[in-house]
Amino acid sequence: MTFRKYLVLAGVTVFAAAGDSMLSHGMKQTGNISLHHLSGVILAVLNPWVAMGIVLLLAFFASYMNALSWADLTYVLPATSLGYVLLAFVARFALHEQVSVTRWVGIALIAGGVGFVAGSPALTAHGQDELLSSQSNLSGSNFPPFAKGAKDGAPSVDVAQAVSRGNER
Amino acid sequence: MTHLYASHAYTWGGILVIVVASVIGDVLLARAMKQVGDVHEIWDRFGLWTVIARTVGNSNFFLGVSAMAVAFFSLLFTLSWGDVSLVAPAAASLTFIGNAFAAKIFLHEKVDRRRWMAAVLVAAGVALLAG
Numbered sequence: 076m077t078f079r080k081y082l083v084l085a086g087v088t089v090f091a092a093a094g095d096s097m098l099s100h101g102m103k104q105t106g107n108i109s110l111h112h113l114s115g116v117i118l119a120v121l122n123p124w125v126a127m128g129i130v131l132l133l134a135f136f137a138s139y140m141n142a143l144s145w146a147d148l149t150y151v152l153p154a155t156s157l158g159y160v161l162l163a164f165v166a167r168f169a170l171h172e173q174v175s176v177t178r179w180v181g182i183a184l185i186a187g188g189v190g191f192v193a194g195s196p197a198l199t200a201h202g203q204d205e206l207l208s209s210q211s212n213l214s215g216s217n218f219p220p221f222a223k224g225a226k227d228g229a230p231s232v233d234v235a236q237a238v239s240r241g242n243e244r
Numbered sequence: 245m246t247h248l249y250a251s252h253a254y255t256w257g258g259i260l261v262i263v264v265a266s267v268i269g270d271v272l273l274a275r276a277m278k279q280v281g282d283v284h285e286i287w288d289r290f291g292l293w294t295v296i297a298r299t300v301g302n303s304n305f306f307l308g309v310s311a312m313a314v315a316f317f318s319l320l321f322t323l324s325w326g327d328v329s330l331v332a333p334a335a336a337s338l339t340f341i342g343n344a345f346a347a348k349i350f351l352h353e354k355v356d357r358r359r360w361m362a363a364v365l366v367a368a369g370v371a372l373l374a375g
Binding site (some may be wrong): 079080126141143144145148149150151152156159163177178181182183184185186187188189191192194195196199219228 | 268271273274277278282283284298299327340343344346347350353354355356358359361362363364365366368369370371372373
């Protein structure tokens with residue numbers, strides 16, 4: 076793991092939490108949208124909080140895709156849930172809201188879950204041949220537009236981890 | 245009473261559709277990005293446009309985004325007849341568990357005991373937070 080990759084994971088967490096809360100704040104200002112008055116959606120998008128929320132959620136999607144390109148799905152997903160923990164701390168210490176005991180227990184469980192994953196290797200999924208083929212795609216001057224599809228069959232995990240470690244810069 | 249059971253059945257059916265669509269979306273997006281390759285390396289060597297072109301040109305990426313859209317609209321519809329305090333946390337936490345199974349089966353990720361623990365703890369935590 077490089078500093079740049081930790082930054083991407085931080086982006087996944089922060090953008091998801093900030094985007095969701097801005098969207099929710101904006102939607103409370105614009106009010107309900109019914110299926111019979113879909114023009115309300117356009118009015119909602121013009122609300123600055125909603126617009127900012129959408130921009131932040133796009134930033135979340137970009138960092139999420141970025142993280143999935145070098146890490147397992149089961150490694151990245153807990154990072155997205157860390158946003159809930161962040162929001163609870165913002166609610167308690169910046170907005171001075173009451174956070175119930177049930178919520179603190181929920182926060183502790185999520186933090187514990189993230190702790191379990193944080194120490195494990197980011198990438199376990201790919202066999203040696205596929206990693207090497209994606210490297211050779213990059214090193215060639217005329218690489219094919221898309222890397223080969225994921226191969227079925229049990230990957231050799233130890234080799235994959237060794238290669239992925241060697242891959243990091 | 246029958247009406248109540250029917251309403252529960254609809255709500256849980258809606259939750260099931262949300263969870264299945266989200267899991268399919270996540271797995272397809274994860275597979276798409278593994279096919280694209282390490283974004284940082286491609287960005288450094290060939291620039292940002294190559295990253296965008298390879299991602300947008302990947303068919304799994306489009307299928308994944310479509311599945312996510314299905315999940316989003318099913319969430320909206322389910323919320324219109326179900327209780328928010330049940331639908332949102334149930335869908336979110338079941339998606340975490342579903343993703344752990346799907347990642348092991350379809351993406352061949354090594355979901356060891358630590359990752360199972362993580363999936364279960366995060367799912368329980370999300371259920372408590374949103375409940």
